[in-house]
Amino acid sequence: MENWRGKWALITGASAGIGKSIAQQLAAGGTNLILTARRKDRLEQLAGDLRARHGVVIATFPADLAQPSAPETIFAYTQGKGIAVQFLVNNAGFGAYGEFEKIPLRRQLEMAQVNISAVIHLTHLYLPQMIARRSGDVLIVASVAAFQAVPYIATYAATKSFDLFFAEALAAEMRPHGVRVCALCPGSTETEFQGVAGQPGNAFRDAESADKVASVGLTALARGKSMVISGFRNNLSVQSQRLAPRNLVSRMVTKMFRPRERNT
Numbered sequence: 711m712e713n714w715r716g717k718w719a720l721i722t723g724a725s726a727g728i729g730k731s732i733a734q735q736l737a738a739g740g741t742n743l744i745l746t747a748r749r750k751d752r753l754e755q756l757a758g759d760l761r762a763r764h765g766v767v768i769a770t771f772p773a774d775l776a777q778p779s780a781p782e783t784i785f786a787y788t789q790g791k792g793i794a795v796q797f798l799v800n801n802a803g804f805g806a807y808g809e810f811e812k813i814p815l816r817r818q819l820e821m822a823q824v825n826i827s828a829v830i831h832l833t834h835l836y837l838p839q840m841i842a843r844r845s846g847d848v849l850i851v852a853s854v855a856a857f858q859a860v861p862y863i864a865t866y867a868a869t870k871s872f873d874l875f876f877a878e879a880l881a882a883e884m885r886p887h888g889v890r891v892c893a894l895c896p897g898s899t900e901t902e903f904q905g906v907a908g909q910p911g912n913a914f915r916d917a918e919s920a921d922k923v924a925s926v927g928l929t930a931l932a933r934g935k936s937m938v939i940s941g942f943r944n945n946l947s948v949q950s951q952r953l954a955p956r957n958l959v960s961r962m963v964t965k966m967f968r969p970r971e972r973n974t
Contacts, residue, residue: 714740714796714847716742717742718742718743718788718794718796719742719797720799721744721801722747722802722828723851724747727899728801728920729747731921735924737768738764742767743766744768744771744788745770745771747772754770771784775802778831781828785835794839796843796847797848802824803824803869803870804825805866806818807862807967810865813865825872829873837884846890847889848889849928850877850891850893852871853867853897854896854939854947855870856893860967861960862967863967873893874937877936878893891936892930893936893937893938895937895938895940896944897917897918897944900917900918923940926940927940
């Protein structure tokens with residue numbers, strides 16, 4: 711945490727799950743925070759708790775990244791406050807489970823907006839300042855779903871594939887400028903994701919805690935890694951998939967994620 715002591719970090723999706731855990735760990739290490747998410751009450755409750763516990767400076771800015779204008783409003787807020795964001799955490803994201811044609815189109819387009827477009831937009835806004843300072847960090851929360859096609863969460867997995875490759879490419883581009891970029895790829899995690907996505911519980915066996923996933927991501931970024939997979943089993947699964955034929959992997963994942971009524 712010494713990497714970010716006394717600096718400013720902006721965390722999207724900070725009101726719950728991995729984003730909340732990242733906020734807690736950074737605050738404990740002395741990092742000042744801008745917390746943004748849709749739910750104002752949760753943001754303010756978290757901010758009050760972290761101020762009382764750690765004595766850091768915390769600002770909150772409610773925003774819905776499903777709205778294309780949200781990144782600009784967040785950036786305008788930090789600029790207006792004279793805050794130099796030295797650590798950007800692109801954590802906000804959501805999924806939707808089910809047969810592709812049955813998931814409302816608007817929901818899927820909003821998913822692409824939050825999981826892809828907002829990540830591009832915010833990174834493009836804050837990166838030039840980091841390059842100018844020759845110092846900065848960007849953590850992008852992807853997923854182990856990024857490594858293969860995943861039927862029944864097809865759009866979500868595709869968005870996370872983008873996040874992974876975007877982060878790895880930027881990491882190579884930014885290294886000469888002194889800016890670190892890392893993709894954090896969690897597997898099943900104890901967050902609200904399952905409920906929001908409507909995903910069955912059998913897909914979330916052996917879930918890791920959000921605190922553990924957050925720690926893995928922050929440690930990997932501090933060590934200069936461009937990508938990290940959280941969890942031994944998740945690492946083993948991804949490596950196994952790379953060795954297996956893609957159509958075999960797709961059939962196995964289809965069986966795992968197929969809605970229960972289709973298994974009868």
